[in-house]
Amino acid sequence: MAAASLLRNLEDEVLCSICLDFLKDPVTINCGHVFCYLCIIKVCESSKQSLHCSLCKIAFKKENIHHVWQMASLVENIWRMKIDEEQRTREERPPEQRAEKLCGRHLELHYYCKDDRQILCVLCRESREHQHHAAILLEKAAQPFRGKILSHLKVLKGERDRIQNFQSTGQDEIQALLTTFQNHKQDIATVFEQGHQFLREWEQYLLEWLVRLEQELTEGRDSRVTKGSEEVVRLGTLISELEKAARQPALELLQDPSDILSRYPRKKFWIEKPISPAIKKQAEEFSDKLLSLEKGLRGFHGKLMRDLEYKTMRIVLNSQTASGYLSVSPNGRSMIFTGSWMNKYQQGQRFDPEPAVLGSSGFTWGKVYWEVKVDRIWWGAEEEEEAVRCRGGVRGMFSSSCFSGFLGISEGYGAPGYRNEHEELEEEEWSQGNGIWLKFCIVGVARESVVRRGFLNFSPEEGFWTLQLSSAGVSVYAGSDPFQILSYCPRQIGVALDYDGGKVTFTNARTQEVIYEFSTSFSGKIFPFLWLNCMRSRLTLRP
Numbered sequence: 001m002a003a004a005s006l007l008r009n010l011e012d013e014v015l016c017s018i019c020l021d022f023l024k025d026p027v028t029i030n031c032g033h034v035f036c037y038l039c040i041i042k043v044c045e046s047s048k049q050s051l052h053c054s055l056c057k058i059a060f061k062k063e064n065i066h067h068v069w070q071m072a073s074l075v076e077n078i079w080r081m082k083i084d085e086e087q088r089t090r091e092e093r094p095p096e097q098r099a100e101k102l103c104g105r106h107l108e109l110h111y112y113c114k115d116d117r118q119i120l121c122v123l124c125r126e127s128r129e130h131q132h133h134a135a136i137l138l139e140k141a142a143q144p145f146r147g148k149i150l151s152h153l154k155v156l157k158g159e160r161d162r163i164q165n166f167q168s169t170g171q172d173e174i175q176a177l178l179t180t181f182q183n184h185k186q187d188i189a190t191v192f193e194q195g196h197q198f199l200r201e202w203e204q205y206l207l208e209w210l211v212r213l214e215q216e217l218t219e220g221r222d223s224r225v226t227k228g229s230e231e232v233v234r235l236g237t238l239i240s241e242l243e244k245a246a247r248q249p250a251l252e253l254l255q256d257p258s259d260i261l262s263r264y265p266r267k268k269f270w271i272e273k274p275i276s277p278a279i280k281k282q283a284e285e286f287s288d289k290l291l292s293l294e295k296g297l298r299g300f301h302g303k304l305m306r307d308l309e310y311k312t313m314r315i316v317l318n319s320q321t322a323s324g325y326l327s328v329s330p331n332g333r334s335m336i337f338t339g340s341w342m343n344k345y346q347q348g349q350r351f352d353p354e355p356a357v358l359g360s361s362g363f364t365w366g367k368v369y370w371e372v373k374v375d376r377i378w379w380g381a382e383e384e385e386e387a388v389r390c391r392g393g394v395r396g397m398f399s400s401s402c403f404s405g406f407l408g409i410s411e412g413y414g415a416p417g418y419r420n421e422h423e424e425l426e427e428e429e430w431s432q433g434n435g436i437w438l439k440f441c442i443v444g445v446a447r448e449s450v451v452r453r454g455f456l457n458f459s460p461e462e463g464f465w466t467l468q469l470s471s472a473g474v475s476v477y478a479g480s481d482p483f484q485i486l487s488y489c490p491r492q493i494g495v496a497l498d499y500d501g502g503k504v505t506f507t508n509a510r511t512q513e514v515i516y517e518f519s520t521s522f523s524g525k526i527f528p529f530l531w532l533n534c535m536r537s538r539l540t541l542r543p
Contacts (some may be wrong), residue, residue, distance in 0.1 A: 011082065014075045017055055018043065020137055022079055026071040029053060030060040034071055112141035206293075209286060217279055224274070295511070302512030310369040310496050315359045315528050315541045321349050321452070322357040326532065332360065334540040337532045351452045355533050362448055362525030369496045370528065371509045371542040372443045374469065374489070441539060442466045442531035443493050445504055448524055458531075465504040465518045466529060467493065476516050485516055492542070499526060509542075 016023050018039035025037040031053045044051060044062045051060050111120040115133040245253070275283075316332035324341040328334075337355055351357065442458060444466030451462070458464040459477040468475045474486035492509035504518040530539050 010078050014071070014078050020140060023071065023075045026068045026075065027065050028068050028071075030064050031056050031058040034068060037065075037067070040065060111135045112138055114141070202293075206286075206290070213279065213282055213286065217275065220276055220279065221274075295513070299512040302507060302514065306369055306494070306496060306507075306512065310367045310498075312543060313368045313370050314543060315370045316361070317357050317528075317530070317541070318360040319357070321351060323351040323353065323355045325353070325355040326357055328357065334538055335530065335532060336536075336538045337534055339535050349452065353454075354452075354456050354531065356442075356452075356456075356529065356531040358446065358448075359528030362527045363497060363499050364525055365499050367496070367498045367501075369494065372493045372495065372530065373540040373542055374441065374491050374493070375538045375540065440469045440471070440489075440532075440534045440537070442468050442529070443539075444495065444506070444529050445497055445526050446529035447522075448527055460518065460520055464529065465520070466531075467506050467516065469493075474515060478518075490515070495528070497526060 011022075014023050015021065016026075016036045016039055017033070018035055021036075023034060023036055026034045027037045027040060028034050029040065033053055033055050043054070044065075051062065052058065053060060111124075112118070113120055113133050113135045119138065120135060317328050317335060319328040319332060322328050322335065325338055326335050327338050327342070335357060444458075444464060446465070447463035449463065450456075456462065456464070457477070458466050458468070464477065466477060468477065468482055469489045473484055473488055474490075475482035475484045490508040490510065493515075494505075494507035494509035494512070496503075496505040496507065498505070499522050502519060502521045504520075506515040506517070507513060508515060528541075532539050
């Protein structure tokens with residue numbers, strides 16, 4: 001062990017401080033330090049300024065470089081001692097360890113041949129095969145690779161830090177959204193509890209009202225029974241006395257007949273209706289309000305289901321498909337029937353002669369909803385207001401802002417207990433039957449592949465799922481011929497398309513009541529469809 005330590009110390013003394021390898025052709029400079037001849041020459045050639053020793057920084061001149069032959073002999077002897085020491089060390093190792101870190105033929109590996117990219121031992125380095133190659137110590141050869149590894153490690157650590165930051169940020173976002181969900185749960189519970197409380201209060205109010213009506217009716221019945229019984233007793237007594245008088249002898253009866261009639265004068269007998277007009281009026285009012293409540297709840301249910309299940313779409317008409325009899329607005333949101341053919345370029349996708357048009361966008365999935373508003377241009381606000389004033393209208397107990405706000409019913413919906421003022425106006429206006437309104441318009445959806453030339457049959461078999469609005473009311477084509485489903489026409493029709501579910505549902509958009517629902521299975525694109533054949537009338541898409 002002491003010999004090995006002494007050998008390592010000697011190795012340190014004969015290493016070149018420039019190439020960190022054993023001295024080759026050693027030379028000395030002014031300061032006395034020794035370097036490889038080639039190493040110091042490279043330093044002199046690469047330096048453009050004065051030369052300085054790399055160890056002590058003392059200046060020297062190139063011409064003062066001198067060979068140290070004795071040092072060369074010493075380096076060779078130390079090198080051979082190192083080879084012998086490594087050979088003995090190898091022989092002393094267990095058999096399973098002798099092949100470790102060896103070149104396979106000689107000693108431990110210390111050098112790297114840059115030309116052949118091989119790891120060499122001391123003997124292989126001096127062999128004829130590698131003698132003139134650039135061979136450096138393993139540690140020095142490994143430094144560039146270690147630098148690349150460290151550089152790549154830096155990149156990987158940066159990526160790891162970014163991922164960790166991303167995960168941390170993502171966790172914060174997820175936690176924030178989870179907190180929002182918790183708040184939504186509380187909001188849902190609060191909203192439904194308020195709604196339940198509101199309905200429970202009105203349920204209790206209506207039940208108490210009904211109990212009062214029952215009580216008043218029962219009390220009236222008991223009073224009527226009592227009064228009737230008393231009157232029956234009085235009349236029974238009177239009848240008995242008159243029967244007794246009638247059985248008297250003629251002499252006694254004729255002595256004073258006027259006295260008998262004066263003692264039993266005729267008077268108006270008691271007669272009372274079973275139900276008093278006041279109770280009957282209250283019962284009718286209660287029935288009206290109950291019907292209005294049911295209607296309001298159905299409308300609320302329809303509106304809520306529509307808003308939660310369906311996506312409200314902004315539909316735009318495709319003027320390229322519009323018949324020449326139609327004039328589509330520049331924004332594609334409304335159309336009118338002109339009654340005369342406008343010179344339009346006859347494209348293959350245009351309806352002819354049917355006054356029809358498709359929407360600009362079709363649907364192949366999902367649930368979508370839109371509305372169509374039906375207007376006669378000469379219907380003015382003053383005419384409608386006058387009609388409403390003439391028809392009157394009574395607002396019931398559910399017309400408060402509290403109930404309207406909860407159910408989402410607008411003022412245009414009208415007072416519960418009575419037909420909606422606008423609906424009454426609609427029914428009268430649309431059912432005049434003067435011939436102008438016959439086959440007024442058609443609203444619904446159609447397949448993209450429907451026939452667009454000639455007169456059409458608007459049935460599901462032909463690719464149309466529609467409502468027909470006419471002077472008689474609302475009809476549908478469920479087969480070859482239409483059949484009527486309403487005797488009046490709403491001013492605003494809601495169209496709900498459930499492509500995947502194969503349903504087209506039509507509603508009164510003002511009350512959210514269902515008018516009709518088609519059940520089928522769709523294939524290909526389904527487009528909004530409108531048809532209009534009435535002068536001075538307009539169909540407008542909403543919203």
